[in-house]
Amino acid sequence: MAAVRVRVPSLLFSYTNGVKLVEVEANTLGEVMAALERKFPGLAFRVIDEQHQIRPHMNVFLGEENVRDLDTPITTPIEVFIVGALSGG
């Protein structure tokens, strides 16, 4: 398993009680989200819908790469950025 530092956006502070940085260990992006869900129940469904897809207006970056496949492997220590996409009105 690789060490992962997850940067949490303000959108999700209500789930993390304001925690901005979370450290987990995971082999895939899906495992990152599962670990976050264990720590902060309800958070994962705000990022991933019931069809296991990242919601259209959420972006998840592994380092600088925007990824949408939860099976994306994580083999080395890395930072994951969860951010809200530009949208609105």
Place this chain on the structure above:
Amino acid sequence: MTQPVAPAGANAWMIGTRKGAWAMKSNGRPHLSEPWFFGHQVHHVVQDTRNPGTLLAAVRTGHLGPTIYRSQDSGRAWTESAQPPKFRTKEEYVNSSFDADDLRRQGLTVDHVFFLAPGHATQPGVWFAGTSPIGLFRSDDDGVTWRGVEGFNDAPALSKWCYNFAPGTPDGPKCHSVQVDPVNPKRLLVGLSGGGLFLSDDLGATWRAINSGVAMDFSPPKEDGTEYEYGHDPHDAVIHPANPRRWYHQNHCGIYRLDWNDGAKEQRWKRIGNNMPKEVGDIGFPMTCHPKNPDTIWVVPMDGGTVWPRTSVEGKPAVFRSRDAGESWQRLDRGLPARAWHTVLRQAMAHNGGASLELIFGTTSGELWGSRDEGDSWQSLAMGLPKVMSVTSARLD
């Protein structure tokens, strides 16, 4: 009209908007609370009429998707549902008998919860939720967890009834007007936009269309001369709480009444909107019924001509009331602006159920208008709110 029965002793309105929800005490001078769920879209906030206290709110943000919050202290604290409404995964439909192009096979995702309704008085803790895309969900634990109503969400014909979940309406297809018969706890009525009205007499296990007599001007006449069985666009439907054999609904194609007749071969809607002034027409969103008098209803006509602006007809806002079950109508515009081009959405009109009945409606331009004389005159209650999407009454501490 999304709440035929108001909570006993209602003293407040709950306003769902595009950017949050507000409570407004309705006794004395109107006073808006600080917002709940500020920045979130709030499609509906409803109090349990069986146990005034529990509030449920249908909430979504553009980024984070939909959920349901609940409060048991008049909105001071809210807790998110532990299991919000979710469709089945596409994997669960792999072996279904559905057509290959049935969208359920590709996996539906709840975009927003649109409608909340407490269950029957004999079923405490039961709630129903209608969603977009079209789905019907049920909670048996007072809104904490939700599951799909299988008889509806998994009905093989559902995709045919609702244009295969196509996003035909501007904000997405909706399951709305979830009505629980106050006498028969097994009878449920739901409205699908689009799709039509559907009735269950076994608490949601099986459903049948109930659209006879309803126009469908947006489809060509059937070649065999028969009516369409489904595919209609009801906007707002109600089973009258004082006479559950009397139903009303405002449709995309008119205003209708149904008087249930057990001996009839079919139940048939009558277009009471034909009695509206021709220059006004009978297109609109909300249908509001008097809580005790089954003959008294209110509608808010909108412009359904040319390109369907859906705003006040000729820019002259008015509510229309009938006191004889739609056989005649009175225009009620005293106190309303002489000119305005707002829209009153289907869930944005309500009454407080009181002996001295109060009415309220909210507009897409963020105004609230109230009446204490059953609509004879109207007063401005608030301005400057975000787009009003729903109004209900509540008894708040």
